[in-house]
Amino acid sequence: MRVLQVSAEIFPLLKTGGLADVAGALPAALAAAGEDVRVLLPGFPAILSGVAGLVPVAGLRAPWGEAARLLHGRIPALGQLPAYVLDAPALYDRPGNPYEDAEHRPYADSHRRFALLGWAAAQLARGADPHWAPELVHAHDWHAGLAPAYLAYLPGQPARSVFTVHNLAYQGRFGPDVFAGLGLPSSAFQVNGLEFHGDVSFMKAGLYFADRITTVSPSYAREIQTPAQGQGLDGLLRGRAGVLDGILNGVDDRVWDPATDTLLPHRYRMPEGRRMAGKALCKACLQHALGLEVRADAPLFVLVSRLTEQKGLHLVLDGLDALLARGGQLALLGSGDAALEDAFRQRAAAAPRRVAATFGYDEALAHRLFAGGDVTLVPSMFEPCGLTQMYGLRYGALPLVHRVGGLADTVTDCTLEDLAEGTANGFVFDGFTARDFGRALRRAFALFARPADWRRVRATGMRRPAGWAEPAQRYIEVYRHAAAR
Numbered sequence: 001m002r003v004l005q006v007s008a009e010i011f012p013l014l015k016t017g018g019l020a021d022v023a024g025a026l027p028a029a030l031a032a033a034g035e036d037v038r039v040l041l042p043g044f045p046a047i048l049s050g051v052a053g054l055v056p057v058a059g060l061r062a063p064w065g066e067a068a069r070l071l072h073g074r075i076p077a078l079g080q081l082p083a084y085v086l087d088a089p090a091l092y093d094r095p096g097n098p099y100e101d102a103e104h105r106p107y108a109d110s111h112r113r114f115a116l117l118g119w120a121a122a123q124l125a126r127g128a129d130p131h132w133a134p135e136l137v138h139a140h141d142w143h144a145g146l147a148p149a150y151l152a153y154l155p156g157q158p159a160r161s162v163f164t165v166h167n168l169a170y171q172g173r174f175g176p177d178v179f180a181g182l183g184l185p186s187s188a189f190q191v192n193g194l195e196f197h198g199d200v201s202f203m204k205a206g207l208y209f210a211d212r213i214t215t216v217s218p219s220y221a222r223e224i225q226t227p228a229q230g231q232g233l234d235g236l237l238r239g240r241a242g243v244l245d246g247i248l249n250g251v252d253d254r255v256w257d258p259a260t261d262t263l264l265p266h267r268y269r270m271p272e273g274r275r276m277a278g279k280a281l282c283k284a285c286l287q288h289a290l291g292l293e294v295r296a297d298a299p300l301f302v303l304v305s306r307l308t309e310q311k312g313l314h315l316v317l318d319g320l321d322a323l324l325a326r327g328g329q330l331a332l333l334g335s336g337d338a339a340l341e342d343a344f345r346q347r348a349a350a351a352p353r354r355v356a357a358t359f360g361y362d363e364a365l366a367h368r369l370f371a372g373g374d375v376t377l378v379p380s381m382f383e384p385c386g387l388t389q390m391y392g393l394r395y396g397a398l399p400l401v402h403r404v405g406g407l408a409d410t411v412t413d414c415t416l417e418d419l420a421e422g423t424a425n426g427f428v429f430d431g432f433t434a435r436d437f438g439r440a441l442r443r444a445f446a447l448f449a450r451p452a453d454w455r456r457v458r459a460t461g462m463r464r465p466a467g468w469a470e471p472a473q474r475y476i477e478v479y480r481h482a483a484a485r
């Protein structure tokens, strides 16, 4: 099937979170399974410079009159993946983060920046490139949410659509005045359409108009149908439950494998004997590089995260004294909320040999943290899938997570029965409270004090199968259902 993936980010060209990891891994897995896959991306500077051999395919004029060029090339960093890029410098040629300005304010014209993305997908479906047209458009998150809407109104529906929710909390909601410029029929702007409490919602457009919907874990697929986690869209999602699937993200072995990871000072593999000298060396190197005491016996907790309320970081701050009192260390890498940055900066300044905080985006350090860490903290309030706990599993840094979303689907707590059955692979807490988080921390310390058990649990985590082949098969089934509709 000819499949067009539409996404605002793609690893390794441009990444702010898990969406990029998925967009960078899924096309290759689909192609390996025999699908004819291309991607459509906005022409942000990092994307334009990462796509080779760009040639013009079509000149486009957006419904609101703006001109853009549709280019085609290949992404060398992704095995020459064929890519369409929207060249519209007035919309995309801005330094830094694709969604917000230097003061962390969302760009005022983001409705146009991303309407163009969805609209261009529909133009490809109706033949903008005479050599290739998608039979199926797979739109990711609100940035691509208008693609299913535009497609739904094309005469003859030349392509079906699948919409994937990576995080329902970011909805792309704009005032009603933007609707007129979008070039959609007025009937689209109603409750049975993309209207959401009087506003235009790109997320709702995707959820309402797509032939099929997916989200990134089975638990999150259930959770978003509840008022507590539905962000006001749970009614619509319950109504569409019959076309909604939860497909757990995979781990891209080309990028995340401690046996081949060139970003690590030492590589290691399982099974090679459970002691893994390479991992111990990674820990010592990391402690040294971050200015922490180089101690094998101090459990090192690592955290790689956007710094937002979603990620439950206040639990880590609240629990930090207890963590340090028990002899642990904390190493954090994150960027985002200034108040959270300040809080961690202060904690690191107060105990520089035991707490390290690095701010900004650093792919290499992220890899070294999972490799050097003993425990990966992911105490998110909600988590659609979560990738860092999966990287923690793969790299032998046992995840400590809140039982929610994809975290619940991937981590099994060290209860006595799961230890006995060999299924435990981390630490899971139920209540989103300092008390429950603290108890999970204590379980981690208790297990760390029993090295043989620790190594056994770690081996279970590292052996968890998690490539992209299986999720790709699941997506292909969804595509077939969409096509058969």
Ligand code: ADP
Residues within 6 Å of the ligand: 016, 017, 018, 019, 021, 167, 304, 305, 306, 333, 334, 335, 360, 361, 362, 363, 366, 385, 386, 387, 388, 389
């Ligand atoms: P989300 O998409 O909500 O940010 P995920 O766990 O799904 O959360 O994906 C986060 C991805 O971003 C992971 O690949 C993680 O390693 C990476 N990441 C997060 N923060 C940073 C950072 N400061 N530097 C490098 N990588 C980061």
